[in-house]
Amino acid sequence: xxxxxxxxxxxxxxxxxDFPGRYGFWEQGFPPSGPFDMWSFRLAxxxxxxxxxxxxxxxxxxxxxxKFSDDCVIAFTGAEMNATLDGETFxxxxxxAVAAGQTLACGFASVGARAYLAVSGGIExxxxxxxxxxxHMAGVGGLExxxxxxxxxxxxxxxxxxxxxxxxxxxxxxxANGKQWQIEVVQGPNDDxxxxxxxxxxxxxxxxxxxxxxxTGYRLExxxxxxxxxxxxxxxxxxxxxxxxxxxxxxxxxxxLCGQTPIILVNDAPSAGGFINPFTVPSAAFWKLAQSKPxxxxxxxxxxxxxxxxxxxxxxxxxxxxxxx
Amino acid sequence: MIxxxxxxxxxxxxxxxxxxxxxxxxxxxxxVHSLSAKIREAEIAGLIELLPNMASIVIxxxxxxxxxxxxxxxILSHYRNMGSLEDMELLSPIYYxxxxxxxxxxxxxxxxYCAKITEKEYDSDILVKLNDLDGYAQLARIHSGTxxxxxxxxxxxxxxxxxxxxxxxxxxxxxxxxxRTWTAKGTIGYGGSVTCVYPANTPGGYQMIGHTPVPxxxxxxxxxxxxxxxxxxxxxxxxxxxxxxxxxYDYIESRVxxxxxxxxxxxxxxxxxxxxxxxxxxxxxxxxx
Numbered sequence: 001x002x003x004x005x006x007x008x009x010x011x012x013x014x015x016x017x018d019f020p021g022r023y024g025f026w027e028q029g030f031p032p033s034g035p036f037d038m039w040s041f042r043l044a045x046x047x048x049x050x051x052x053x054x055x056x057x058x059x060x061x062x063x064x065x066x067k068f069s070d071d072c073v074i075a076f077t078g079a080e081m082n083a084t085l086d087g088e089t090f091x092x093x094x095x096x097a098v099a100a101g102q103t104l105a106c107g108f109a110s111v112g113a114r115a116y117l118a119v120s121g122g123i124e125x126x127x128x129x130x131x132x133x134x135x136h137m138a139g140v141g142g143l144e145x146x147x148x149x150x151x152x153x154x155x156x157x158x159x160x161x162x163x164x165x166x167x168x169x170x171x172x173x174x175x176a177n178g179k180q181w182q183i184e185v186v187q188g189p190n191d192d193x194x195x196x197x198x199x200x201x202x203x204x205x206x207x208x209x210x211x212x213x214x215x216t217g218y219r220l221e222x223x224x225x226x227x228x229x230x231x232x233x234x235x236x237x238x239x240x241x242x243x244x245x246x247x248x249x250x251x252x253x254x255x256x257l258c259g260q261t262p263i264i265l266v267n268d269a270p271s272a273g274g275f276i277n278p279f280t281v282p283s284a285a286f287w288k289l290a291q292s293k294p295x296x297x298x299x300x301x302x303x304x305x306x307x308x309x310x311x312x313x314x315x316x317x318x319x320x321x322x323x324x325x
Numbered sequence: 326m327i328x329x330x331x332x333x334x335x336x337x338x339x340x341x342x343x344x345x346x347x348x349x350x351x352x353x354x355x356x357v358h359s360l361s362a363k364i365r366e367a368e369i370a371g372l373i374e375l376l377p378n379m380a381s382i383v384i385x386x387x388x389x390x391x392x393x394x395x396x397x398x399x400i401l402s403h404y405r406n407m408g409s410l411e412d413m414e415l416l417s418p419i420y421y422x423x424x425x426x427x428x429x430x431x432x433x434x435x436x437x438y439c440a441k442i443t444e445k446e447y448d449s450d451i452l453v454k455l456n457d458l459d460g461y462a463q464l465a466r467i468h469s470g471t472x473x474x475x476x477x478x479x480x481x482x483x484x485x486x487x488x489x490x491x492x493x494x495x496x497x498x499x500x501x502x503x504x505r506t507w508t509a510k511g512t513i514g515y516g517g518s519v520t521c522v523y524p525a526n527t528p529g530g531y532q533m534i535g536h537t538p539v540p541x542x543x544x545x546x547x548x549x550x551x552x553x554x555x556x557x558x559x560x561x562x563x564x565x566x567x568x569x570x571x572x573x574y575d576y577i578e579s580r581v582x583x584x585x586x587x588x589x590x591x592x593x594x595x596x597x598x599x600x601x602x603x604x605x606x607x608x609x610x611x612x613x614x
Contacts (some may be wrong), residue, residue: 026385027376028556029482129555138482138525139544140555189334189342237349246349247477247486249376249383251336272378272479280337308338309388316389 003070011064015134016142022131033133036290040078042319044118047075048161054122055132063106073161079112097163112175112291121159171323190276198226218264282308358561417596421589426465431533448532483524483542483556500530538578550588
């Protein structure tokens with residue numbers, strides 16, 4: 001049976017997302033969007049028996065308060081947002097039956113930063129360019145193109161979820177509050193614009209996540225970059241600053257160097273521009289980015305392309321029915 | 326230069342940046358889009374999408390279906406089999422965009438900038454002076470006197486970098502400093518040697534020389550041209566601007582508002598680089614429209 005979810009309080013930028021997001025329109029400037037922590041998102045869908053492409057909600061830093069019009073099964077994964085269902089503590093990483101008229105209230109994220117809500121049947125919003133994911137900067141997809149607003153109503157497809165299913169402890173991402181993260185990076189594509197001692201400095205230094213970070217980019221604060229000769233002896237079309245390059249495409253996850261400020265380009269990032277990308281964060285480390293908070297400290301751990309692909313397979317192997325008990 | 330050996334640079338676990346050269350050069354950009362078309366035709370299993378730009382292509386792929394090494398060698402073999410640049414042809418539709426030059430919309434935007442941010446000379450005056458033109462009429466004549474090549478899209482959804490194909494019509498313009506906090510959707514901008522149509526109300530830095538009522542991006546998908554795509558242009562397409570007066574501008578705007586405006590496009594148009602080079606050889610570069 002179909003139902004509605006009333007948005008009592010929207011939370012801080014809660015949006016509809018789907019996996020893997022929007023593909024095929026990148027060359028026109030539309031980024032993939034989709035859930036930032038795809039590991040937690042996929043497990044939420046599996047818990048409630050949804051297809052992988054079913055749309056759910058991404059809650060950031062402070063979650064929403066939602067009222068369900070009808071009986072359904074829901075699951076909440078990712079960051080700990082101290083959710084309650086009609087005042088009772090609501091368990092994470094577990095499918096739960098919700099009765100008509102009940103209210104799920106989330107608080108601030110106390111461990112991690114982003115939580116994912118799946119509802120059996122999946123959220124029903126129109127597909128835009130083949131996806132339901134929200135790209136709010138251009139007002140594309142999701143619920144009317146933007147983050148949820150107080151007083152809106154979200155339609156949900158009919159679905160038959162089973163309550164009481166849990167994600168095995170060792171199949172969940174290890175979201176912790178240590179404030180220190182080891183983030184994998186692959187060297188390139190434009191690492192030859194950085195001097196060898198600059199590469200070493202990047203890998204040996206601590207980088208602080210700045211507050212001005214969001215689903216477009218993660219700004220980092222750290223030591224000065226040291227450029228290779230190539231960065232200053234180049235044609236005028238590459239621009240004046242050593243970090244400038246002739247306009248080129250930006251891989252998702254690339255660490256974009258704007259002057260001296262590195263910005264990790266994430267799900268909603270611009271597709272192209274005129275700055276170099278000396279390193280790239282592989283997809284398997286995105287859940288760590290998604291679950292970290294401003295002022296957290298990153299150290300980067302260099303891996304090969306093949307190692308990064310193996311890590312990705314490792315996570316894919318956990319986003320399966322076998323991870324449920 | 327165009328490299329003898331293209332570079333295949335890793336971008337994490339699922340992207341490759343293929344660099345074909347390192348300069349701003351029409352032939353190189355044409356090569357980028359011709360190769361992109363070839364790669365798409367080949368339908369390589371595991372290749373997800375392409376992001377062609379000035380001199381490079383970012384390729385996204387599924388590493389469970391194809392390895393970096395196999396994808397590289399497959400793309401390289403298509404590249405080697407492309408034959409000579411001179412023989413290349415590309416299907417390149419031409420989109421016709423009406424422009425009201427020195428219009429009321431961008432004048433209001435400029436006045437607002439002068440009042441709120443800093444005094445600056447009127448944009449079209451800057452272009453006229455810098456490019457040694459007679460006045461606004463010649464600016465419109467030159468800007469609309471050439472086809473433009475969609476070299477790339479990016480920065481913002483639907484925003485295309487347009488390069489004049491007729492070298493006699495290449496203008497230069499400085500950028501706003503500081504940039505504008507807003508620019509009206511449909512503004513015709515000029516910055517460096519690139520012109521553009523603003524796809525939405527966004528900040529911006531290009532000089533504003535005119536305005537079109539015809540959208541190049543439509544999130545609401547209200548016009549027939551946007552039933553499949555939200556953005557009108559793809560890399561390797563062409564644009565031709567044509568000047569209109571206020572009456573025609575208002576008429577087109579009313580059709581857009583009514584939701585029944587049909588974009589004017591020549592889908593059959595091919596681009597032959599040999600014919601283009603031959604034509605370039607006949608031009609007298611001192612001539613101006």
